[in-house]
Amino acid sequence: MNVVHGIENYSTNAKSILTIGTFDGVHMGHQKIINTLVKQARKENLLANVLTFFPHPRMILQKETEIKLIDTLKEKEALLKGLGIDNLIIHPFSKEFSRLTAIEFTRDILVNQLGISSLMIGYDHRFGKNREASVEDLRAYGKTYNFKVTIIPPQDIASITVSSTKVRKAIMESDFEKTHQFLGRPFQLIGTVIKGAGLGRTIAFPTANLQIEETYKLLPPRGVYLVRVQYQKEVFPGMMNIGNRPTIQGNNQTLEVHIFDFNESIYGQKLQVSILKKIRDEIKFDSLEALKSQLKKDQEICKRTLAE
Numbered sequence: 001m002n003v004v005h006g007i008e009n010y011s012t013n014a015k016s017i018l019t020i021g022t023f024d025g026v027h028m029g030h031q032k033i034i035n036t037l038v039k040q041a042r043k044e045n046l047l048a049n050v051l052t053f054f055p056h057p058r059m060i061l062q063k064e065t066e067i068k069l070i071d072t073l074k075e076k077e078a079l080l081k082g083l084g085i086d087n088l089i090i091h092p093f094s095k096e097f098s099r100l101t102a103i104e105f106t107r108d109i110l111v112n113q114l115g116i117s118s119l120m121i122g123y124d125h126r127f128g129k130n131r132e133a134s135v136e137d138l139r140a141y142g143k144t145y146n147f148k149v150t151i152i153p154p155q156d157i158a159s160i161t162v163s164s165t166k167v168r169k170a171i172m173e174s175d176f177e178k179t180h181q182f183l184g185r186p187f188q189l190i191g192t193v194i195k196g197a198g199l200g201r202t203i204a205f206p207t208a209n210l211q212i213e214e215t216y217k218l219l220p221p222r223g224v225y226l227v228r229v230q231y232q233k234e235v236f237p238g239m240m241n242i243g244n245r246p247t248i249q250g251n252n253q254t255l256e257v258h259i260f261d262f263n264e265s266i267y268g269q270k271l272q273v274s275i276l277k278k279i280r281d282e283i284k285f286d287s288l289e290a291l292k293s294q295l296k297k298d299q300e301i302c303k304r305t306l307a308e
Contacts (some may be wrong), residue, residue: 001081004089007113015117016047023052024164025070026079028184033152034083037120047086048283053093060093068218070167073192102128118148146235171220174278191255193266203292207256208266220275222282226302227251229259230272236262239302240273243282278303
């Protein structure tokens with residue numbers, strides 16, 4: 001898969017079939033659409049292209065809504081690559097871009113710049129300044145500019161009982177079984193291991209403190225979670241605490257991962273954490289000894305759950 005940053009940097013003489021969307025989460029619904037796109041592209045000897053935007057349009061157009069995203073841009077790239085598309089075109093979304101009229105967007109972007117032969121889009125898709133144009137307008141533009149429009153019908157959309165909003169809701173409700181069903185995979189976090197206070201080691205529960213650079217990444221609620229941790233090419237079971245460490249009067253949110261039966265120095269390394277289940281909410285304990293006792297119980301619950 002070729003990744004192109006900015007529509008203006010895309011150039012090819014080959015014709016393409018294109019779909020457009022934010023694709024946050026690359027959930028089962030997105031996967032169905034893109035699999036159909038790729039299949040059609042191979043059948044008609046076209047490039048299978050996806051146009052997406054970053055920042056998310058709601059970040060720009062609804063400043064009062066601090067939307068958090070299921071995937072970082074890098075995570076989304078990796079997920080889309082796995083679906084077999086040829087080109088992922090990531091365009092910076094801005095207020096200026098949002099002011100393009102429907103005809104400008106169609107003529108200048110889709111036809112002249114991206115060279116589409118076919119467009120695959122949802123039946124309720126709206127585009128152009130103030131979302132002025134509908135799929136019927138697109139059909140008319142298709143006749144004018146000689147591209148085919150394939151509409152994903154209501155019954156197909158309805159059969160995909162998932163949306164990015166539903167996925168975010170499931171994550172924030174710590175329903176990771178439902179999240180897994182929606183995504184077709186566990187919800188994941190990718191972060192760099194940084195130095196922490198070293199408290200975990202003193203109570204025999206050493207932790208890797210994760211730093212996630214992308215502040216827009218959605219994080220589950222505070223609590224203890226059963227996780228699987230990928231370090232390099234190996235996968236380990238473990239548990240993760242998301243919270244402020246109230247037992248030691250912590251005031252900054254941290255992500256601390258305890259990897260079972262693991263004792264390597266991994267500062268500066270990347271970890272990919274798959275969240276499987278919430279074990280409990282964050283609790284303030286009266287002493288470090290009480291915290292240690294609870295962590296032992298948490299670990300037992302995690303290992304028992306993995307063995308089921």
